[in-house]
Amino acid sequence: EKIRPLVTVLSLTGSHTLEKMLRSLYAHRDEADQFFWRLEHQEEELISRWQDEICRFREEQVSSFRTSPGFSRLIRSLTAFSQVKIAAGDKVMDSLLALLPHLEEMERAGSADQFFAAADRFLGIRFPGGKNTNWPPEILEELRTDRRTLTDLIKKEIHPFSKLAFSPDHPFGALELRFLHDLGEVFSRYCTRVDEEKTRSGGLDFTDLIRHTRRLFRTNPDVARYYRDRFEYILIDEFQDTDPAQFEIITTIIGAPSPKTRGLFIVGDPKQSIYLFRDADVTRFREAWDLITGPCAGTAIPLDVCFRSSPDVVRFVNILFSRIFRDPHRAWEFAYDPLEVCEDRRDHEGTISLMLISADSGSSEFDAVAIRIGEMVNSGIPVSVQGPRDEVNNRTFQTRPVSFGDIAILLEGRTHLGLLIHALGSRGIPYYIHKGSGFYARQEILDLISLLSVLCRPRDDIHLAGLLRSPYFGISDADLLRISRRPGQTFLEKLAHGASEDHSLLMVYTQLSGWIRKAGRVRLVPLIRSVLDESGILAVYGGMQDCAQIIANIEKFLTLVQGREEKGRYLLADLVTDLQDALIRDEDEGEAMIDDPDRNAVTIMTIHGSKGLEFPVVFVPELSGSPQMTREPILLDSSRDLMGIVLVNPEHEYERTKTPVYTILKQNLDERLLAEKKRLLYVALT
DSSP, rough: OOHHHHHHHHHHOOOHHHHHHHHHHHHTTHHHHHHHHHHHHHHHHHHHHHHHHHOOOOOHHHHHHHHHHHHHHHHHHHHHHHTSOOOOTTTTHHHHHHHHHHHHHHOOOOOOOHHHHHHHHHHHOOOSSSSOOOOOHHHHHHHHHHHHHHHHHHIIIIGGTTTTOOOOOOHHHHHHHHHHHHHHHHHHHHHHHHHHHHHHHHHHHHHHHHHHHHHHHOOOOOHHHHHHHHOOEEESSGGOOOOOHHHHHHHHOOSSSOTOOOOOEOOOGGGOOOOGTTTTOOOHHHHHHHHHHHTTOOOEEEEEEEEESSSSHHHHHHEEEEEEEESSSTTTTOOOOOOEEEETTTTTOOOOOOOOOOOOOOHHHHHHHHHHHHHHHTTTTTTEEEOOOOSOOOOEEEEEEEGGGEEEEESSSSHHHHHHHHHHHTTTEEEEEEEEEBBBGGGHHHHHHHHHHHHHOOHHHHHHHHHSSSSTOOOOOHHHHHHHHHHHHHHHHHHHHTTTOOOOHHHHHHHHHHHHBBBBTTTTHHHHHHHHHHHHHHHHHTTTTTTHHHHHHHHHHHHHHHHHHTTTTOOOOHHHHHHHHHHHHHHBBBOOOOOOOOOOOOEEEEEHTTTTTOSSSSOOOOOOOOOOOOSSEEEEGGTEEEEEEEEEGGGGGTEEEEEEHHHHHHHHHHHHHHHHHHHHHHHOOO
């Protein structure tokens, strides 16, 4: 009975999904605890709340759809077609006239249910195709296009919400309730185990620091009063990235707002709020603005001068984002305030280039970026770079030919990082991957992972093939194919057979066998260093253009391994498992830093990592891709007592199915994410 909740939850999610759920809930532990307590003690009230939220959501979606410009235009257009003079008995006109009452019903529906009923009737009317000589061809084609567009719009944008409902008596609703109860039990035990480990190690994580501070202020007003008296002024920078817990701590310290509250000073730009994945809530910026300018009778000072960009760039940004940020109608959207160029950049020249890649060009946009970078550096186009400040501490600028070190490539994510690296490397363009990503994607690190995997598990054919074709041995693909055709159960046995007839393969097999025998007999760092020395790989890397970065990355790898060894018993199998896990999870680990002021390499970094930095030349690729929306298996909104999940549904052949609450929360989160994507572009371009 003790493990029943865990078994039930695992059977409906799988271990990977359950781990993601628990990690997500743990990051919002207080809110999750509050939800599960209410589920346990106030289930009926909670269910009623869900049902109310679902009804409200459906009404909001229908209202938004009905008032959208696209829907209104199509209704007017189809209605206008009914006025075309066509001979009686025409099937197209008869079908169109049959549609009109349902169009009117959808436009004037008093409730979501009425709208969806009319939409179903509209979708149920078959519209004739084929030739029709009664209609002018161009008008008939336009009519059919508008009808098809409206049909697709209804099916895609609004009809998925027509059956949205929750009932505890429905099989899937009952399954959802049972799952949430079991998940609450599993989460409680998970937290207990984590707390025990933290107590044993005497540590706290970052979430704990915020969580315990908020709880301290909530339960001990005297503590908040102490800090209110101690700090006369509170300055908060980058306020647009404040999360709800941090905002509560701040408001608790300042106390009840009034004109006497003069010590709160916040700095921020809501257009640069790009940390939703860390729970940053840009709506708190508006709340703080209203708090300061309202009850506190404070002042708002616009920060509208851009110190990083040239006049051409600023003009482009103003034109573009005055359109992108136009007509904000959500709490997390803000109107655009134009930027001005700072005085010391008013005479600077700058350009905006839009690189369009043809779908049938045979090259990727990363290839185009690499080619363009090479052309810019080879032709020595001039750039303005900041020089030393003058005698009164004003900035000075100088113009010189562009170098690789002046260029940055900003990425939203790391999905296609390998393609970018290949495009640059194949054209001899030096690059540096900024901290926070890319370390485990470097080829020299992947080769080390292959090496250690083979030393740990000699029967690992895939990693052995990767090791043999790496710079450690340099065996060609053609030779690997010939080895694979030799007798033997494993690739190592096939290599041994080839070594009996080929002297070059004998040297490879002898060296590799020696390393395998050594593995497990010496500590990890000495083992890796001996392989590096005996293989001569460092000399090979030393002849490459990016040799300094490669060597630095290998040294960083050794430092990471040594740090793990120093914590206690840490074997080769442990290291290989951790490295494989790091690759699967795409762990955040930046490349080694090189202390070289004269380093000349293109910087690759995420847009988040570039915030506040400045480069003479910036490339922002992958702008044509569709935005990636949330795929999390669990979503929580504690303010509305909502928790949505994705479950396998036994009623639908065990397909993964979103619960109604999940649909609501995902729609809301996706709207926030889309708004943040716009702000992310703004950060990249400024």
